[in-house]
Amino acid sequence: xxxxxxxxxxxxxxxxxxxxxxxxxxxxxxxxxxxxxxxxxxxxxxxxxxxxxxxxxxxxxxxxxxxxxxxxxxxxxxxxxxxxxxxxxxxxxxxxxxxxxxxxxxxxxxxxxxxxxxxxxxxxxxxxxxxxxxxxxxxxxxxxxxxxxxxxxxxxxxxxxxxxxxxxxxxxxxxxxxxxxxxxxxxxxxxxxxxxxxxxxxxxxxxxxxxxxxxxxxxxxxxxxxxxxxxxxxxxxxxxxxxxxxxxxxxxxxxxxxxxxxxxxxxxxxxxxxxxxxxxxxxxxxxxxxxxxxxxxxxxxxxxxxxxxxxxxxxxxxxxxxxxxxxxxxxxxxxxxxxxxxxxxxxxxxxxxxxxxxxxxxxxxxxxx
Amino acid sequence: xxxxxxxxxxxxxxxxxxxxxxxxxxxxxxxxxxxxxxxxxxxxxxxxxxxxxxxxxxxxxxxxxxxxxxxxxxxxxxxxxxxxxxxxxxxxxxxxxxxxxxxxxxxxxxxxxxxxxxxxxxxxxxxxxxxxxxxxxxxxxxxxxxxxxxxxxxxxxxxxxxxxxxxxxxxxxxxxxxxxxxxxxxxxxxxxxxxxxxxxxxxxxxxxxxxxxxxxxxxxxxxxxxxxxxxxxxxxxxxxxxxxxxxxxxxxxxxxxxxxxxxxxxxxxxxxxxxxxxxxxxxxxxxxx
Ligand SMILES: Nc1ncnc2c1ncn2[C@@H]1O[C@H](COP(=O)(O)OP(=O)(O)OP(=O)(O)O)[C@@H](O)[C@H]1O
Ligand SMILES: [Mg+2]
Numbered sequence: 174x175x176x177x178x179x180x181x182x183x184x185x186x187x188x189x190x191x192x193x194x195x196x197x198x199x200x201x202x203x204x205x206x207x208x209x210x211x212x213x214x215x216x217x218x219x220x221x222x223x224x225x226x227x228x229x230x231x232x233x234x235x236x237x238x239x240x241x242x243x244x245x246x247x248x249x250x251x252x253x254x255x256x257x258x259x260x261x262x263x264x265x266x267x268x269x270x271x272x273x274x275x276x277x278x279x280x281x282x283x284x285x286x287x288x289x290x291x292x293x294x295x296x297x298x299x300x301x302x303x304x305x306x307x308x309x310x311x312x313x314x315x316x317x318x319x320x321x322x323x324x325x326x327x328x329x330x331x332x333x334x335x336x337x338x339x340x341x342x343x344x345x346x347x348x349x350x351x352x353x354x355x356x357x358x359x360x361x362x363x364x365x366x367x368x369x370x371x372x373x374x375x376x377x378x379x380x381x382x383x384x385x386x387x388x389x390x391x392x393x394x395x396x397x398x399x400x401x402x403x404x405x406x407x408x409x410x411x412x413x414x415x416x417x418x419x420x421x422x423x424x425x426x427x428x429x430x431x432x433x434x435x436x437x438x439x440x441x442x443x444x445x446x447x448x449x450x451x452x453x454x455x456x457x458x459x460x461x462x463x464x465x466x467x468x469x470x471x472x473x474x475x476x477x478x479x480x481x482x483x484x485x486x487x488x489x490x491x492x493x494x495x496x497x498x499x500x501x502x503x504x505x506x507x508x509x510x511x512x513x514x515x516x517x518x519x520x521x522x523x524x525x526x527x528x529x530x531x532x533x534x535x536x537x538x539x540x541x542x
Numbered sequence: 543x544x545x546x547x548x549x550x551x552x553x554x555x556x557x558x559x560x561x562x563x564x565x566x567x568x569x570x571x572x573x574x575x576x577x578x579x580x581x582x583x584x585x586x587x588x589x590x591x592x593x594x595x596x597x598x599x600x601x602x603x604x605x606x607x608x609x610x611x612x613x614x615x616x617x618x619x620x621x622x623x624x625x626x627x628x629x630x631x632x633x634x635x636x637x638x639x640x641x642x643x644x645x646x647x648x649x650x651x652x653x654x655x656x657x658x659x660x661x662x663x664x665x666x667x668x669x670x671x672x673x674x675x676x677x678x679x680x681x682x683x684x685x686x687x688x689x690x691x692x693x694x695x696x697x698x699x700x701x702x703x704x705x706x707x708x709x710x711x712x713x714x715x716x717x718x719x720x721x722x723x724x725x726x727x728x729x730x731x732x733x734x735x736x737x738x739x740x741x742x743x744x745x746x747x748x749x750x751x752x753x754x755x756x757x758x759x760x761x762x763x764x765x766x767x768x769x770x771x772x773x774x775x776x777x778x779x780x781x782x783x784x785x786x787x788x789x790x791x792x793x794x795x796x797x798x799x800x801x802x803x804x805x806x807x808x809x810x811x812x813x814x815x816x817x818x819x820x821x822x823x824x825x826x827x828x829x830x831x
Contacts, residue, residue, distance in 0.1 A: 223731075246736070246739070256726060319736070323736075
């Protein structure tokens with residue numbers, strides 16, 4: 174196991190920067206998930222760590238050793254690819270043995286290691302098959318097995334589950350979690366699926382346009398998004414965002430002509446923005462039907478029945494917002510007016526220009542440390 | 543449930559079912575298809591058929607191939623007794639095989655480079671073979687003639703082999719690039735991480751996946767050289783006779799010995815057919831990638 178440190182990492186293709194400047198420390202044994210929209214540079218970052226992509230600037234170190242100029246085979250890493258990348262002309266057994274044979278281990282040792290990995294992944298019956306004769310889920314397991322047998326310092330995953338169907342993906346996610354207990358190693362996992370990021374990661378790294386937007390535990394990035402982008406990206410359904418204007422005291426914010434209290438927690442931080450425009454965010458699951466505290470009124474535009482809950486899309490003047498976790502049997506009809514309550518402590522505020530969060534001092538201090 | 547029956551009630555017309563053919567009954571459509579295939583097949587097969595027929599007719603029946611009923615194998619015996627023809631036959635086989643074997647390695651690596659690498663070396667190489675492809679084939683011949691004369695390899699195996707290898711590389715690197723483009727490079731990345739060098743990843747992972755492509759390439763190279771006429775005509779003479787040239791020499795001052803020429807041509811057809819027969823599986827799957 175080893176710590177992975179990225180220091181001002183840059184990658185440009187010709188004039189275009191794919192990764193602009195990444196600083197990230199992944200502690201020994203941690204599972205870090207890089208998440209972000211398509212084209213934000215996640216794979217490029219991962220491939221630079223793997224040594225498959227040349228580095229344009231900055232350094233990468235693994236276990237305290239700068240690996241910038243080491244070929245992939247000398248970095249002591251293993252990688253799972255999106256399309257599995259199994260060796261098509263070899264049996265499953267030979268696929269698993271390939272890396273070990275390259276390290277000149279004895280066949281007896283290899284057989285032992287493969288048996289161990291195969292039992293963890295329950296792929297024993299597949300050993301003599303070829304990759305083409307396996308289902309997607311089985312290929313995925315073999316690809317994982319190929320990594321496990323080598324006991325690398327760092328595991329790298331590039332969207333390993335995205336070729337699987339929804340059900341299998343959920344199942345493999347749980348298996349990956351279990352695998353982590355049995356085969357601990359520092360891991361970097363790339364995905365564009367925020368559910369995978371939240372469920373798998375010790376550390377979630379949200380990227381956009383080749384830059385890190387926020388690094389934190391799943392709860393940190395959910396509770397205290399550093400900017401509007403993170404706020405919208407993490408959580409489903411996405412956070413509601415309104416244009417608002419703070420009053421002169423910075424204690425109330427006007428949203429669509431309704432004055433909402435900003436809450437104890439935010440008051441101090443908002444003082445500096447008094448009288449200015451801000452963006453106000455509230456998660457759909459934090460809004461409740463009813464009329465206590467801050468209230469908004471809207472007409473029901475869309476009802477999404479999920480069985481366990483309902484999602485309502487409400488229209489309010491020019492703005493629209495979503496309410497989640499409505500009881501599935503609530504007597505609500507389309508186009509009807511409903512009143513919802515917005516807990517002031519759950520409001521998020523963002524600077525209208527910079528889009529950065531306006532956070533309580535205690536929090537921003539804690540995160541910076 | 544009603545939902546389940548919804549889409550079966552109004553089936554979308556399948557694309558191929560629209561237009562002219564949809565007006566025919568299925569049986570008529572099939573008949574039309576077979577007629578078409580047989581027609582095209584006939585157009586392609588007819589010259590070969592005629593060639594074989596000609597080779598089986600006596601010299602006197604040359605111009606009445608379609609009428610006479612007299613058949614003979616004499617043409618073949620006569621050709622077999624001709625030392626030059628036999629020598630040319632063997633030479634052609636040796637040169638085609640050697641040129642294929644010798645060019646294969648370079649063509650494969652060059653195709654791989656064109657597929658996987660960017661940068662000045664790859665694009666320089668690309669330009670070179672592109673230029674050679676653009677130059678009309680015939681304009682290579684005269685410089686090659688002078689060059690082989692000066693190097694003292696005129697009318698030798700080497701003098702014909704080298705130009706052929708060059709042609710293989712220039713013409714078939716593209717084909718090989720196509721094969722490798724169709725092979726997922728992440729397999730090679732996995733190999734790099736699994737302890738291979740760049741070369742190792744190529745040899746141990748990319749190459750085995752390209753075997754159908756390699757087989758197709760070998761077939762095409764071999765047939766190319768076996769059938770090639772222009773280089774052979776100008777770069778060889780009595781020392782190293784080549785089949786295609788010898789065949790043409792049945793045209794001389796005293797007339798054209800169609801019967802002998804046909805017999806030689808039919809003999810030349812043999813190995814080509816054999817190679818095509820065994821290689822076509824690879825050529826087809828190879829070209830499909
Ligand atoms: N070989 C390349 N040449 C030029 N540009 C590239 C190359 N590879 C990637 N890019 C660009 O770099 C940027 C980042 O690509 P990258 O593959 O890292 O995105 P990603 O975050 O993994 O996206 P996805 O979720 O779609 O996989 C993209 O804008 C992409 O177009
Ligand atoms: Mg990617």
